[in-house]
Amino acid sequence: MNARIVLIDDHPMFRRGVAQLVRSLPGMEIAGESGDGASGIEMVERLDPDLVLIDLNMRPMNGIETLRGMRLRRLRARCVMLTVSDDGRDVLEAMRAGADGYLLKDLEPEELAMRIRQAVGGDLVIQGSLAGAMAEAAQQPLPQGEALTEREDQILDRLADGRCNKQIARELDIAEATVKVHIKHLLRKLGVRSRLEAAVWALNHPQQRRRSSDATTADPA
Template identity: 35%
Template sequence: MPTSAKIKVLIIDDHPLFRQGIRWSLEDAPDMEVVGEAENGQEAIKLTERLSPDVVLVDINLPGLNGLEVARVIKRRDPRIGIVVLSVYEDDDQLFQAIKVGAAAYSSKDVNPEDLLYYIRTVAAGRYLINDSVLAKPNVATRVLHQFRELAATEDEQTSVLFAPLTSREIEILDCIARGLSNKEIANELNISGQTVKNHITSILSKLQVNDRTMAVIYAIKRGWVRYGYPEQGRVHENLEG
C-alpha cells in the first residue's frame, strides 16, 4: 500500500464521459484520489512523470500511442506504478500482451464500480491480479510459460545451475503445477495428502517471495529448475486455495 494517505490514481482514456464515470466511481472512496486525466498516450506519459500516481488506469485502444505501449513506457520509467489495463472486450491476445508489458490487472471496461475499487486497492498493494486472469485462460497460461521457457533456454549455464532454495519435493510439486495438475492430482501422483500439497505450495511461495502458483512456476522456469512440459492445452490451473 502506498505510504501516502490516499491511493493516487491517473485515468487514461480518450472518451471524456468514460473518464468522468471512473472519477465519479472513485470520488466516494476515502482512500483514493484522482490526481489527473489524460486522453492520449503522450499526455499520459508526461502526467505520470509529473504526478507520480500509485495506480494508472489505461484504455488499451488509445489513439496514436496505444495503451499497451503507454503501459510499457510507464513501467520502464517507474516500476513502482501499478498498471490496470482496460479494454472494451476481453481478448486472450490482449491479456497476453498486457502481461508482457508488466500490467498488474486486465479488465473489460464494463467492470462494476465495486470491482474497480478492489482492483485499484489490490494493485496499489503490490499484487498482480492479472495472474488470476491467466489461471482462468489455459491458452494464455500456455503461451506465458512457453515464452518463459524459451527465455530460460537462452540463459547461460551458470544461471541454470544456480542453487535452488527449494527442496526436491517442492521442485517435484512445481513440476506438477507446470503440467497443469490440480492440488488433488498432485497429491495422488506424489502419494501425499492434499493438505501436505497446500503446505508445500505455501512454503514455495514464501521462499520465492511470489504471490501465487503461476508466478512461482514462471520464476522456476526462468532459472531452469523446472524442466518438464508447460500446462497442457485446455487445462485450467486452480488457485492456491484449490
C-alpha cells in the same frame, strides 16, 4: 495518505465515471487524467501516482505502447489495463508488457472498486472470465525435465492466489529477495514472462504441475 490514481483513456465520459467512483472510495484520490498515451506517460512521470488505469484501444499510442513507455522509464506506479477487449491475445500481450492487472469496462462499479483497492494494495488483478482466454493464447506445458522445486511450487500457489512478494515472504518465513529469486527461476521453467502469466498458468494447468522427484522437503531458502 491517500492512494493517488491516474486515468489514461481517450473517452472523457468514461474517465469522468471512473473518477467519480474513485473519489467515492475512502483513501483514494484522482491525481490526474489524460486522454492519450504520450501525455499520460509524462503525467505519470511528473505526478508519481500509486496506480495507473490504462485504456487499451487509444490513438495514436495504444495502451500497450503506453505501458511499455512507462516501464522503459522505470516508473514505480502499478499499471492496470481497463478496456473492452476480452481477447486472450490482448491480455497476454499486456501481461508480457508488464501490466499488474487486466480488467474489463463492463465490470459492476462495486467490483471495479474492489479491484482498484486490490491493485493499490499490491495484488495482481485479473477477471476470472479472462483467465481461460489468456491460457488459450499461451498454451504452454511445463518443459520436460524442468520440474519445479517444492519451494517454487509453494510460491506459485501464492502467486495464483494474488499474493505480492512481501506477503509471500511473510507466509513462508523467507526474505523478500529470496522470493524474487524463486519467482525468476519458476518463470524461466514455465516459459512465461510475468508473475501474472505464471499465476494464470497455474490455475489452468494443475495436471501439469509437478515437483522434482528429489524435492520431498522445502528448500532451505
